[in-house]
Amino acid sequence: MSASHVAAGGRSHRAVLLTVTCLGQFMVLLDNTIVGAALPDMQNRLHTHLTGLQWIVDAYVLLVAMLLLSGGIFADRFGRKRVYLTGVAVFTAASGLCSLAPSVGWLIAARALQGIGAAALSPASLALLAAAHPVPQERVKAIGLWAGISGIGLAAGPVAGGVLTDAFGWPAIFLVNLPIGLVLLLVGLRSLEEARNPNAPAIDLPGTALSVPGVGVLTYGLIEGGARGWTSPVILGSFAAAAVLLAGFVAVEARRSAPMLPLRLFRQRLFTVSNTAMVVVGFALMGSTFFFSQFFVYVQGSSILRAGLQTLPTSLAMVVVSPYAGRLAARYGFRVVATTGLALAGLGLLALGTVHADTGYGNVWWRLAVVGIGFALTLSPLTGAAIQAVSPQEGGLASGISSTTRQIGAVLGVAVLGAVVRTRQSGGASFEAGLDSAFLMAGAITLAAAVPTGLWLARSKPAEASAAGRLSADPEKVAIGHEASANNR
Incomplete structure (x- = not known):
């Protein structure tokens, strides 16, 4: 066989690999935003309250957050x-x-199972892609395509969710995954080649066994506290159990030779500041978008289809702006771009807190777009800063931790902001007033986070072959900025 045939076969194999990995990640990201459009229909058909909707979202995000690092190992x-x-x-x-x-209980259990699948699928897809492209420049381009193509799922989610839910009801948003998954299994079994790292660290079973229930019972207390009462024995007991489990997790991680979360990394100020800011990003972004469709349906009287379209400016702005975040960080430094993004997102959320039932959409969409632009400017620079804070060999781990902290923030955002809305309603306020309080809280926290981020985040820019060029284990489109900044240089 000629060399040209071999090269053509290699290119064909890589094209199939890229398609399979991108489509898998597309499916996971689509599920992140498609569910939001269906929440009002779920509430009506499953006869659940706000607490049930919170669990439908958080059951998935919680398992992804807690198992993401283990999935890569x-x-x-x-x-x-x-x-x-x-x-x-x-x-x-x-x-x-x-x-x-x-019922809601069955849906929450199935959503948790979905999260387990996503926590295995996402890091493995990127690891397969990286292993197939050993040349750094080719790997950078492949990861950029992986991030860009799969990231379209974020923008497609609200529209697809609105269309499917309006036409067939909420179960359709999950049925759309079945043909995609079956194609991936059939093609993947035939075309993917096995690859592994014989020197990979041992799996941290004690850390996983403590972290999952620790964050789980904390989430339970935050979500159920509004319904059961913040001083009820069950809620106080859940907070106490969370404190014990998470303290045990820290103690175990400090003593293990190969922990899933190396605490020594947090001695680096750049790493600690970037990950702390990332928790805020996850908190405000997921916590606020959880309510977007509910605002349009329950406060402004939109149909589910129209509400899905109305929430599009946030995700569309993130997809459009994200590729430029890495380039801006490469030119102006992590601090300027991340601080600007946090400030914009915070101001946008504060502006959403002043929107009411009679506010025209022409005065709403730009607020959603500002939120999306702001968060798009923060994701890549904050992950890049975390990667640059560690050694080149730990770049993938640092990126995975950055993604995990964002997911933990997302779990807490849905729980805490939902508790704010429910507490306001328990006090006699309307759902609209509760949403205003939630958006204002998310905006205030995000805006407040911009100050220490601006003061403590280093002035550094992405170093050559550092944050922009290393392998990112982020399961979302953060990698777009890394690869864009690398290509820009």
Whole structure:
């Protein structure tokens, strides 16, 4: 066989690999935003309250947050193809179970199973792509395509969710995953090649066993506190259990030779500041977008389809602006771009807190767009700063931790802001007034975070072959900025 045939075969294999990994990540990101459009229909058809909707979202995000780092290690140790296809199979099967769920409890359980699948699928897909592109420049381009193409799922989610829910009801948003998952399994089994890292660290079972229930019971206390009473024995007990479990997690991680969360990394100010800011980003972004469709449906009287379209400015702005965030960070430094993004997002959320039932959409969409632009400017620079704070060998770990802290913030955002709305309603306020309070709180916290980020985040810019060029384990489109800044240079 000639060299040209071999080269053509290699290019064909890489094209299939890129398609499979991008489509898998697209499915995961689509699920992040498609659910929001269906929440009002879920509430009506499943006869649940705000607490139930919070669990439908947080059950998924919680498992992704807590298992994401372990998913990457599993892929390295047991085979990236095996873990990727297992993740696809679990995610697809769980999507089918979600669509058939007869009650809120069954849907929450299926959503948790979806989160387990996503936590395996996302890091394994990127690991497969990186292993197939050993040349750094080719890897950068491949990851940029992976991030860009799969990131379209964020923008497509609100529209697809609105269309499917309006036409067929909320189960349709999960059924759409079935054909995608089946195609990925069929093609992946035939075309993907197995790859593993024999030197991968051991799986941190004690850390996982403490972190998942620790954050879980904390989330339970925050979500259920508004309904059961903040001083009830169950809620106080959940907070106490969370404190014990999370303290145990810190103690275990400090003593392990290969912890899932190396606490020594937090001695670096750049790493600590960037990850703290990332918790705020996850908190405000996920906590506020949880209510976008509900605002348009319940406060302004929009249809589910129209509400899905009306929420589009935020996700569309993030997809459009994200590719430029890395370039701006490369030119002006992490601090300027991240601080500007936090300030814009905070101001946008504060502006949303003044929107009412009679506010015309012409005076709403730009506020949503400002929120999206602001968060798009923060994600890549904050992840890049975390990566630059550590050694080149730990770049993937740092990026994975950055993604995990954002997901933890997302879990807390849905729980806390939902508790704010429910507490206001318990006090006699309207749902609209509760939403205003939630948006104002999210905006105030985000704006407040811009101050220490601006003061403490280093003036550094992405170093050559550092934050912009290293492998990112982020399961979302943050990698766009890294690869864009690398290409820009």
